[in-house]
Amino acid sequence: MRILAIDYGIKRTGIAITDEMQMIAFGLTTVASDTAIAFLKDYFSKEKVVLVIVGEPKQMDGTPSQSAEIINAFIAKFKATFPEMPLERVDERFTSKMAFQTMIDSGLNKKQRQNKALVDEIAATIILQDYLRYKK
Known part of the structure; x- marks a missing residue:
C-alpha cells in the first residue's frame, strides 16, 4: 500500500511513490500534465495506492x-x-529550489540539471519525503 505524490505543473507533472511500507520516497516519473490523469488511471490499476499527496504552491x-x-x-x-x-495537500514552497540543489549536490552536470522533468520528479520526491517525515 503506497502513497503517491504529485508535483503538478502547467507543462509537466512530477510523480513520486513510496515503498510498500511507506518508509522511503523515490521518484517515479514525469509526465506531460495533460496526460497525468490517464497515467494515474493506469498506475492505480497496477499498484495499490492508499493516499495521494498534491503539492500546494504558496x-x-x-x-x-x-x-x-x-x-x-x-x-x-x-x-x-x-x-x-x-x-491531501502539502506546502511545496521550496521544493523546486531544493530539487535543483539536490541535483547539484549529487554531482549532476549543467546539462543534466537543465532537465526540467528530472527537477519535477525530484520535487515530487521531496514533497513525499516531507510528508512521511511529518506523519511520523
Missing part, C-alpha cells in the same frame, strides 16, 4: 501562488475521476 506570505488555479482544476478533475482516493 507565496512567501502564505497566499496561493499564481499556479494554484491550475492545480485546483487538476484536483477537481482528479476527484471526479477517482472519488474514492484520499487526497
Whole structure:
C-alpha cells in the first residue's frame, strides 16, 4: 500500500511513490500534465495506492501562488475521476529550489540539471519525503 505524490505543473507533472511500507520516497516519473490523469488511471490499476499527496504552491506570505488555479482544476478533475482516493495537500514552497540543489549536490552536470522533468520528479520526491517525515 503506497502513497503517491504529485508535483503538478502547467507543462509537466512530477510523480513520486513510496515503498510498500511507506518508509522511503523515490521518484517515479514525469509526465506531460495533460496526460497525468490517464497515467494515474493506469498506475492505480497496477499498484495499490492508499493516499495521494498534491503539492500546494504558496507565496512567501502564505497566499496561493499564481499556479494554484491550475492545480485546483487538476484536483477537481482528479476527484471526479477517482472519488474514492484520499487526497491531501502539502506546502511545496521550496521544493523546486531544493530539487535543483539536490541535483547539484549529487554531482549532476549543467546539462543534466537543465532537465526540467528530472527537477519535477525530484520535487515530487521531496514533497513525499516531507510528508512521511511529518506523519511520523
